[in-house]
Amino acid sequence: TSLGGNVTTSGALTLNDAVYLTNAVTLTAPTVNLNSALTGNANSALTINAINAMNLRANITTAGNQTYNSDVTVAGNISMTSTGGSITFMNKVLSQANQSYSLTVNAANLITITDSVGIAVTTTGATLPLTHALANLTVTAPNIHILGDVLTRINQLFTGAVSIGDNGTKGA
Numbered sequence: 001t002s003l004g005g006n007v008t009t010s011g012a013l014t015l016n017d018a019v020y021l022t023n024a025v026t027l028t029a030p031t032v033n034l035n036s037a038l039t040g041n042a043n044s045a046l047t048i049n050a051i052n053a054m055n056l057r058a059n060i061t062t063a064g065n066q067t068y069n070s071d072v073t074v075a076g077n078i079s080m081t082s083t084g085g086s087i088t089f090m091n092k093v094l095s096q097a098n099q100s101y102s103l104t105v106n107a108a109n110l111i112t113i114t115d116s117v118g119i120a121v122t123t124t125g126a127t128l129p130l131t132h133a134l135a136n137l138t139v140t141a142p143n144i145h146i147l148g149d150v151l152t153r154i155n156q157l158f159t160g161a162v163s164i165g166d167n168g169t170k171g172a
Contacts, residue, residue, distance in 0.1 A: 021046065024064060032070075034058055045085060066107075074134060079104040086110040087141075092148075093117045093134070100135035100153055107141040111160075114167055118151030 001015060004022040013029035021040030026047040037058045038046070045064030048054055050071075057076040060066065065085035071092040078101070080087055086109040095101045095118065105111055118133030133151045140159040147167040150156060 021062060031055070034060070037061075040064075042084075073132075074101045074103050075099075077102045079106065081105075082107040082109075084108050086112070088112045089114055089117075091115050092119065094119065094132035095134045097132055102136035102138070103134050104138040105140070109141065110143045110145065111139055111141040112145045112147070113139075113150070114147050116148040116151070118149075 001017050002020045002022060003025050006026040006028070007013065008028040011029070012031040012033065013027060014033040014035065016035045018036045019038040021038065021044035023043050024045035026049065028049040030051045031053045032048050032050040033055045035057045038060045040046070040062040042063045044062040045066065046060065046062050047067045047069065049069045053073060054068065054070045055073045055075045056078055059079045061081045061083070063084045064082065066080060066082050066087045067090065068088065069090045071094060072089060073094050073096060075096050080103070085107065087105055087107045089112065092115045093103065093113065117137060133153050135153045136155045137150065137152050138157045142160050144158055144160045144162045145165060146162065147165045
């Protein structure tokens with residue numbers, strides 16, 4: 001599938017085939033499911049706005065910026081790469097519940113994590129928390145801004161100048 005413009009749907013947007021971006025593209029839907037690799041040319045950039053859920057099961061590579069304006073659920077061992085831009089997570093970054101998936105994030109400029117990475121939630125009547133923590137998180141960029149809590153099951157590796165800040169809300 002080749003995309004050169006924005007896609008907005010009133011129902012779930014599920015991309016099962018490999019996707020090639022020829023421009024900056026914004027995907028907007030109640031639910032976005034990316035099930036195959038997404039790559040792009042020199043003009044490519046990606047913004048995803050999912051109202052309910054964003055499930056990523058494949059690698060993403062763009063030349064420009066990547067912006068995720070909703071909670072991101074990592075549903076497989078994946079990598080996100082921006083060869084000439086920045087990557088911004090505006091909401092939580094989670095693994096599927098009680099799964100051990102790893103995420104690798106690489107950007108040429110800046111990676112910003114605005115909210116929590118991984119959370120543990122205890123539901124009513126449960127004896128153990130439901131954990132949405134990544135197994136491993138690897139982040140590489142010249143500059144990395146972490147504004148929320150980071151919970152992983154195994155390793156965290158940050159390569160670059162790391163700034164720890166505060167997003168103004170209590171962490172998960």
